[in-house]
Amino acid sequence: MTALLLRELRLAATGGSALLPVIFFLLVATLFPFAVGPDAPLLARTGGGALWMAALLAALLPVDRLVEPDRAAGVLDQLAVRGMPEEIVALAKLVGHWLSFGPPLMLATIAAAALMKLPGDLLLRLELGLLAGTPGLAALTLIVAALTAGLRTTGALAGLLMLPLAVPILIFGAAMSEQGGAMGAAKLLAAASLLLAAIAPFAAGAALRAGRD
Amino acid sequence: MSAAPLLRMERVACLRGGRLLFEALDLSLAPGEAALVTGPNGAGKSSLIRIAAGLLRPTSGAVSHGGGAALADEGLALDAKLPLAHALGFWAKLDRSDALPGMEAMDLVRLGEVPVRMLSTGQRKRAALARVVASGAPLWLLDEPANGLDADGERRLAGAMAAHRAAGGAILAASHQPLDLPDARRVAL
Numbered sequence: 001m002t003a004l005l006l007r008e009l010r011l012a013a014t015g016g017s018a019l020l021p022v023i024f025f026l027l028v029a030t031l032f033p034f035a036v037g038p039d040a041p042l043l044a045r046t047g048g049g050a051l052w053m054a055a056l057l058a059a060l061l062p063v064d065r066l067v068e069p070d071r072a073a074g075v076l077d078q079l080a081v082r083g084m085p086e087e088i089v090a091l092a093k094l095v096g097h098w099l100s101f102g103p104p105l106m107l108a109t110i111a112a113a114a115l116m117k118l119p120g121d122l123l124l125r126l127e128l129g130l131l132a133g134t135p136g137l138a139a140l141t142l143i144v145a146a147l148t149a150g151l152r153t154t155g156a157l158a159g160l161l162m163l164p165l166a167v168p169i170l171i172f173g174a175a176m177s178e179q180g181g182a183m184g185a186a187k188l189l190a191a192a193s194l195l196l197a198a199i200a201p202f203a204a205g206a207a208l209r210a211g212r213d
Numbered sequence: 214m215s216a217a218p219l220l221r222m223e224r225v226a227c228l229r230g231g232r233l234l235f236e237a238l239d240l241s242l243a244p245g246e247a248a249l250v251t252g253p254n255g256a257g258k259s260s261l262i263r264i265a266a267g268l269l270r271p272t273s274g275a276v277s278h279g280g281g282a283a284l285a286d287e288g289l290a291l292d293a294k295l296p297l298a299h300a301l302g303f304w305a306k307l308d309r310s311d312a313l314p315g316m317e318a319m320d321l322v323r324l325g326e327v328p329v330r331m332l333s334t335g336q337r338k339r340a341a342l343a344r345v346v347a348s349g350a351p352l353w354l355l356d357e358p359a360n361g362l363d364a365d366g367e368r369r370l371a372g373a374m375a376a377h378r379a380a381g382g383a384i385l386a387a388s389h390q391p392l393d394l395p396d397a398r399r400v401a402l
Contacts, residue, residue, distance in 0.1 A: 003303065003306050003307060007292070007303060010292075011292070014294055015294075072288075073288055073289055073290050073291075074286065074287070074288015074289060074290040075288075075290040077266075077268055077284065077286070077288055077290070078284065078288070078290040078304065078344075079307075080266075080267070080268055081266050081267065081268065081282055081283065081284045081354075082281070082307055082308065083281075084307075212268055212269065213269065213270070
């Protein structure tokens, strides 16, 4: 399990799948003020929701790098021959993917908030929301990656599969970045995220098993 | 050495894409034994190997192992950016073994620092076989092990297979090329 986790982190660091979502996220944060104008009160009102949309779409980016290369290269087969349960493989991928996705995105949010001149208390709520929400996003990415591994048109299909399932995270995450009422939204966000993270190893593990036939 | 079979396949059938590839196939490999699966392309050689490895469920019949198995098929399963010794070391760690004996057996030690993506086809095949040699698993499942190997590679493969059988291991190999497997059972599909 430790060896698998270390391998995931190494792949994320060298394969660009850790950097890509962060760059995308920052690009959106740069472009958003150009689109709505540099009006500080307007940016403060809409910026939180925009950053949550950016985080959601950034979570989609690594979907074709998470499982498919391992399936194509036979890594999943070699693990299965060794009797490694698919759930453990999926759990290692989940933890490794979150570590290379969640914290970098939270760091990038500081820069994004500066680019959009968001107030400090909103930045704090965004960071707490991302801390609670990114495990759920990482779990969704993993489930969709495992489901679509081996298919040819992964990109478009992954978006169609994943975005509807991410609605609870988006709603509660964006609600948390609004003024007032943050506590209830935070609890629901954490609950939705936890649920996704808890079922991901089993759902992704079953998908990996089914994908072998 | 126990006489319990390292691989037992009973009345195994395989249906792929609506085609019956084989049925009522019985195969049992005791320590020291080997079987060579032959047949034309698409006859189900690779499916048989995958069924024996437990990667594919047989349509009917049962498969059981007497110990661990090691598989070498077309999937290299080595991280392309890593030096070869590290990439093989990852699997050796999972197998709780050492990658070096396998690399010595397939003459890969001098390539240890070369990234996997720089290796040639034959060198990749040697690497996949080196992982099997190093695994310490009693049952070897080899799908087209001689593909891409040069004369020296084939000699080393034959030597490794002979040593494995002498040490009480069993081998199930599928190949359309002649393999140097003395008194191996023939399974024609």
